[in-house]
Structures are given as C-alpha cells and as structure tokens.
Amino acid sequence: MNIAITTTRNPDESLINKAYGISKELDIPYVKRGNYSIKKISEMNKIECFLFVEKDKIVLKGEDNAFFWHPNTSEIKMKAIKEGLNQPMVEAMDLKSGDRVLDCTLGLATDAIVFASIVGENGMVVGTEVNKYIACITKNGLKYYEDVDAQTKIFMDMIDVINSSYEDYILSMPDDSFDVVYFDPMFKIPNKKSVSINALRPFAHQEGLKKETLMEALRVCKNRVVIKERVGSGEFERLGIQKCYGNSKFGSIAYGVIEK
Structure with a gap:
C-alpha cells in the first residue's frame, strides 16, 4: 500500500517537525499539505493512504477508511x-x-x-x-x-x-x-x-x-x-x-x- 505523511492545513512549525520525524521513523515520504483537499493531494502525489498529523492525534486515512487512536471501551x-x-x-x-x-x-x-x-x-x-x-x-x-x-x-x-x-x-x-x-x-x-x-x-x-x-x-x-x-x-x-x-x-x- 502506497502511504505518505502530511499535516492539517496551515500547520505550525512543531506540527511540521513532528510529521518529518514520523516520516523518518516509518521510512515514508512527507508531502506538504498546502491548501489542497485530501482527495486532491492524493491524486497529485498518487498516494492511496495518508497519515495526517493533527494537533492531538495521528489519523490514517484511505479512500473509504479513517483510523485514529482513542481509548475505545x-x-x-x-x-x-x-x-x-x-x-x-x-x-x-x-x-x-x-x-x-x-x-x-x-x-x-x-x-x-x-x-x-x-x-x-x-x-x-x-x-x-x-x-x-x-x-x-x-x-x-x-x-x-x-x-x-x-x-x-x-x-x-x-x-x-x-x-x-x-x-x-x-x-x-x-x-x-x-x-x-x-x-x-x-x-x-x-x-x-x-x-x-x-x-x-x-x-x-x-x-x-x-x-x-x-x-x-x-x-x-x-x-x-x-x-x-x-x-x-x-x-x-x-x-x-x-x-x-x-x-x-x-x-x-x-x-x-x-x-x-
């Protein structure tokens, strides 16, 4: 599966640094988000799934799925x-x-x-x-x-x-x-x-x-x-x-x- 990492729109420096660090840890490319939609950056970079580094969590998103951590039950x-x-x-x-x-x-x-x-x-x-x-x-x-x-x-x-x-x-x-x-x-x-x-x-x-x-x-x-x-x-x-x-x-x- 082709996976890359990016951030939310308009990330601050700490969020970008965190995304860079995870990209190195997982050996996957970092893609600058810009002001594009998820669908657009997926098409532009030919990526099936993205790890999105958000302020309080990391979300793995595919075409039909989104996975993130929570304490569940x-x-x-x-x-x-x-x-x-x-x-x-x-x-x-x-x-x-x-x-x-x-x-x-x-x-x-x-x-x-x-x-x-x-x-x-x-x-x-x-x-x-x-x-x-x-x-x-x-x-x-x-x-x-x-x-x-x-x-x-x-x-x-x-x-x-x-x-x-x-x-x-x-x-x-x-x-x-x-x-x-x-x-x-x-x-x-x-x-x-x-x-x-x-x-x-x-x-x-x-x-x-x-x-x-x-x-x-x-x-x-x-x-x-x-x-x-x-x-x-x-x-x-x-x-x-x-x-x-x-x-x-x-x-x-x-x-x-x-x-x-």
Missing part, C-alpha cells in the same frame, strides 16, 4: 471491574497485581489498558503490533491522548508498544518471560457495527493463529495463554481449546484458555 471495562460486575476476559486472564502480560495483538491497546489497571504499576504490559502504522498511531495515542482521567493515563503510560510480529517476538523471548500471553486476532466473522474495528481491518494482520505459535506462547508464559474469539467461528475447535469463558451463544465473544 477500556474505561467502560475498568469501571465494570471496579463495580464488581462479571467480566469474562478478566476471569479468563486471572491476573494479579505485579503480573507480566504480553498482548500479542495490540491494535488500539483497548484490552492492554485494562490489563495494566489490574497488574498495577508493579506489573508489566507489553504489546506487539506487526503493522508499523498502527503501532505508531497507538504509541502516539497512548503518550499524548489527554481526554482521560489521571489514573487511566498512568495505565496508558505503562504499556510498552513493540512493532513486531508476535511470532518473531515470542521466539525471541526466554521461557517464563510473562505470566499470561493474550491473543485477540481479527475475527473471521466481523462485527459490522464496530466502526473502529472495521476502519482498522484493512490495515490489520488477518492471518489465523497457528498451533506452533500457541506452543511457543505456552513456553514463554508461566500461567496461561488466552485467546479471544467468536463462538461458532470454529477457531477454538481447530486449535484444540476446550476451556472457555463467556457466553456460549453463537456469535458471542468468548475467551479460550490453555493452562501451562
């Missing part, structure tokens, strides 16, 4: 946990204060923020994201997004974003590096109502989990591997997962667990 989930409401993801992860978590499919880091809130400042949350553009947008969002409370910002700052495939990262890790390893692969049965996920889908890694990867994940974890999937997708059966948490209704989200 993380704050809602943390509030539910605080109120003692049943959360299948929390039950499946079985995290404790001070635990180390590897989120292999970071995306927007929605679940990673929740993990950070449970393991606390003595714990550790590492997230791998294979797509360098998504990794850049998420890392920037976690660092600079301000429309959250102070406690949530602490949890966001805890997350270490690694631009790598989870296969390569797991292979590089020694035994028992993490307490829990988590996978949330792109669903084969998409949720058409989820605007943010549907915008991310064209840029996301969509290859299914391999059994060999799960075996490596078991090697680097101390306690368990957790996989998020939709009931009825056939993935739990394909991977030989028998222990699940969540609703058993077809199409519902469930969390498969493999104990160490």
Whole structure:
C-alpha cells in the first residue's frame, strides 16, 4: 500500500517537525499539505493512504477508511471491574497485581489498558503490533491522548508498544518471560457495527493463529495463554481449546484458555 505523511492545513512549525520525524521513523515520504483537499493531494502525489498529523492525534486515512487512536471501551471495562460486575476476559486472564502480560495483538491497546489497571504499576504490559502504522498511531495515542482521567493515563503510560510480529517476538523471548500471553486476532466473522474495528481491518494482520505459535506462547508464559474469539467461528475447535469463558451463544465473544 502506497502511504505518505502530511499535516492539517496551515500547520505550525512543531506540527511540521513532528510529521518529518514520523516520516523518518516509518521510512515514508512527507508531502506538504498546502491548501489542497485530501482527495486532491492524493491524486497529485498518487498516494492511496495518508497519515495526517493533527494537533492531538495521528489519523490514517484511505479512500473509504479513517483510523485514529482513542481509548475505545477500556474505561467502560475498568469501571465494570471496579463495580464488581462479571467480566469474562478478566476471569479468563486471572491476573494479579505485579503480573507480566504480553498482548500479542495490540491494535488500539483497548484490552492492554485494562490489563495494566489490574497488574498495577508493579506489573508489566507489553504489546506487539506487526503493522508499523498502527503501532505508531497507538504509541502516539497512548503518550499524548489527554481526554482521560489521571489514573487511566498512568495505565496508558505503562504499556510498552513493540512493532513486531508476535511470532518473531515470542521466539525471541526466554521461557517464563510473562505470566499470561493474550491473543485477540481479527475475527473471521466481523462485527459490522464496530466502526473502529472495521476502519482498522484493512490495515490489520488477518492471518489465523497457528498451533506452533500457541506452543511457543505456552513456553514463554508461566500461567496461561488466552485467546479471544467468536463462538461458532470454529477457531477454538481447530486449535484444540476446550476451556472457555463467556457466553456460549453463537456469535458471542468468548475467551479460550490453555493452562501451562
């Protein structure tokens, strides 16, 4: 995919410098915005997608999609946990204060923020994201997004974003590096109502989990591997997962667990 970086109209010097820095980091061209529309600069430069550096965020825009970072449902989930409401993801992860978590499919880091809130400042949350553009947008969002409370910002700052495939990262890790390893692969049965996920889908890694990867994940974890999937997708059966948490209704989200 042909991608370049630009800014909003009439950018100040700091915005231009930020765009230049990201262009070097991602090894993509910087295009001066001028007073042109998105469609016009795309046609002029023959670019399919642009990373737009705005004052408070970075937006990846294609012809029919726009993707930017926001905390999504993380704050809602943390509030539910605080109120003692049943959360299948929390039950499946079985995290404790001070635990180390590897989120292999970071995306927007929605679940990673929740993990950070449970393991606390003595714990550790590492997230791998294979797509360098998504990794850049998420890392920037976690660092600079301000429309959250102070406690949530602490949890966001805890997350270490690694631009790598989870296969390569797991292979590089020694035994028992993490307490829990988590996978949330792109669903084969998409949720058409989820605007943010549907915008991310064209840029996301969509290859299914391999059994060999799960075996490596078991090697680097101390306690368990957790996989998020939709009931009825056939993935739990394909991977030989028998222990699940969540609703058993077809199409519902469930969390498969493999104990160490």
